[in-house]
Amino acid sequence: MPDRAESLRRSATYLDILGVGNVAELRALPWPQLVAATVEMFRRTGRWGYWSTPFLPVLDGVTLTRDPADLLLSGPGADIDLLIGWTREEAAFAFALSEPYAAATEEQVLARARDTFGARAAEAYAAYAEARPGARPVDVLMDLIGDDLFRMPGIDLAERRAARGRPVRAYQFDLPTPAYSGRLGAAHCLELPFVFHNFAAWAQAPFLAGLNPRIRDGLADAVHASWISFVRTGDPNHGAMPDWPRYERGSRTTMRLDSVTAAVDDLAGYWRRLRRPTANRAGS
Template sequence: MTRDPLRRDVLRTGGVLAGGILLSGLPSSGAASAAPGDDPSSPIAEPAVGRLRGVAEGGVAVFKAVPYAVPPVGALRWRPAQPHPGWAGTRDATAFGSSAPQLYREEGDEVLGHHGSPPFDEDCLTLNVWTPRIDTSKRSVMVWIHGGGFISGSGSLPYYSGETFARNGDLVVVTINYRLGPLGYLYFDEDGAGGNFALTDQLTALRWVRDNIAAFGGDPDNITVAGQSGGAWSVAALAGAGSSEGRPLFRRAILQSPPLGLSVPTRAESLRRTATYLDILGAEDVTELRTMPWQQLVGATVEMFERTSRWGYWSTPFLPVLDGVTLDRNPADLLLRGPGADIEVLIGWTREEANFAFGLSEEYAAATKDQVLARARDTFGGRASEAYTAYQEARPGARPVDVLMDLIGDELFRIPSLTLAERRAARRRPVWAYQFDLPTPAHEGRLAAAHCLELPFVFDNFDQWSGAPFLNGLNPRVRDGVAATMHPSWISFIGTGDPNRRPMPKWERYDQNSRTTMSLDVVTTAASDLAGYWRRLHGPASR
């Protein structure tokens, strides 16, 4: 079987191209129930929506599967999220709820292992809270939005446990589940309600945090929203949402590998993609789709990959839409004007982002120079040969696929992130930049410093990543040393808006003079204009 990134993406995000798809739904848990008495060993929180009984784990209190929105089922499928009305009695919050429906392969994949685990169910709009104590301390808050190419992931994964941040940083941490794939991003232009249903979920969760987090010892006026990949893209998109006073809903943003280079489709473009999806299922319209089981809807993702992929591009079968209701511009622009302009930003990328999708592909390993040059013309036009030579010379012994991967990584992640940093710096808005440079030896080094690799270092919880193949072979001393630098720095930024915390070297804000970018590696150093050559190569003349 050909192992191209399209099929690798399906496998990586849980899809099974042969041997069957696991799409079994299980009922969600955590229903409210009356409690005759409180167990003193179980933490109790009393937010405005209702009383919660959590569990003590790892020295912190955890509240799991807390509903923030009405289940988006039946007539509410493909409708904007509606805030949950709350419950009577004491709700059990000791077990995680269902993850959003998505493709799943039981044996996992060669890079992450798993990025979403059963049970899956449409009744998935829940969040999880970790807090050192239930008191009135007004701790800084981190809300984490998982990535997954808009089709996979879960806020309940052990990868994203808030335990280390809560315990080590005295923070309140929230992770969320939101709709994915066709259930989160199909666009119908129905009743003027817009699209981006996943974005409405995230926004509803964020408002829930603002209104209820004080009951968990958190400060609603000191919230950082952080995310990686599609989650980081979502963080930027949420920056445009303001409170009733016109202020941003959060104070700080951490954008890890945001794919800001995505071309966000217009309504017309999205409707054409929806027509493709309807054709796959043999359905007439959204009314008919609402009668289908979610297993059938999610299963169609496999053929959507087939029909929407393009050679030399990262496959994204479902995308947000510029619907004019929930989103009217590229998310990066929302961090430059309006409520988002006042948000403090930490942004970064990994050095070899695209190796994640292409580095283990047999088909792309056989790519020719002519194929890559043809792809480079999409970006550089008549300067494609010049760009190809530049990328080839930057990596001695580079194969055509290496040039292609570096080009894709720059185009989708690094250059648009640098552009955002440049534009914020020009407006004297606070922004810090980093590049994660530590390569993994897994798969004979073919992944290098790939997309997602920084995540376990940020969370400093390698024990939770034991099933992730891309960490195999890392020297534990090196691994733990880099995490001991990054994790406290993220904690510092969440708490104060400044990532400077020992042992991190002095980390200056990104400005148009020094263009300081922190290189996170075996030896972490502050570099001046780390990617300057590539920033200039991809400048306005390249289009």
């Protein structure tokens, strides 16, 4: 999350795009103009191979003094029951349908991988490519970004909670959508209509096209009931769902939400170990 100085730089960029000098002038502009300016914000603040998010909560020392994740480890939020998860192809939402990224080369993706893995970038690239037979460079890139931004931070928080004996359960949403010839996989946001079981409200969402109604509704029944149970009791278990244990350091159980739903021990273990320095991987 950006600090105060970085946020001020982003705010200055936004004002410059709109040609205004202060908040009063900003408030006088029509909202479509404000929204349109965000497109240019993405262009100016974005970096190749990264999910650009120019507007984020700010650690400003006033309204937000600590990273919210830290509050779930110590302080008043430490004993709150936590349900945390991700979709299998998070980054497909932003990159799978992008023609410029579809043309990405292995050299470009290796350069991006060095930001995460340093001298082990080639090893990491090979691991991601082997996990998806026939993977293109953009497929490796999407898995790398999805892990950087979603899965690995989620696992890290679950690990730290479990190490402190704090209650946490984890899930991975794996059901792929057939939309766009399957290029999205289980993309970012795809789990939301299953969580709320409100497909009618998502009628205009193209990423739901082609889902088998029987599988779709069956998974939604189970997921929706789990979230309701968790909200009411802190426990997502219910009669129609396989047993969903807590995420513990010994088992690292993660619920895989798919056409066949199952609790899997250490579902992302290979990737978690891949991201640790070689000297620290033994026995992890």
